[in-house]
Amino acid sequence: MTEDGILYTGRCLCGGVKMEAVAEPLWVAHCHCPSCRKTTGAAFATYVGFDKNAVRFIGELQLYKSSPGVMRRFCPTCGGTVSFMGEAWPGEVHLHAGFLDQAESLKPESHVFTRTEMPWAHMDDGLERHETFPSDDGH
8 A cells, every 4th residue: 555545556558547546446357248358359358346436547548338338448549448337336447457557466256247258268266157247147
């Protein structure tokens, strides 16, 4: 922690977008939905949920409405993925784990949207698995 209470920092590839968070993450999870795969270009995306009032962004962010009620933000210079915000989680901002400078300290808790995971990317890591999002499948 820094003198001003900052627990987490982050930056995109070029450093044009930075972030400071003054709270611990609410959760950490791997998402296997097609939209997250497309936005990252990877088999799944790892997100870190924060209270949106605990996060401050520095620099210009580009906004993309990827589906109804969903906003994704990225750096307009390097294209680095930064965050996800959805109407289903009104008080949260979900940051891409790789955006955080302290990513190695994170401990994922679950996999979500496993019904669409890539069969060659199945991870037998003992984490909880949800076919959709926990709020959708009763878990």
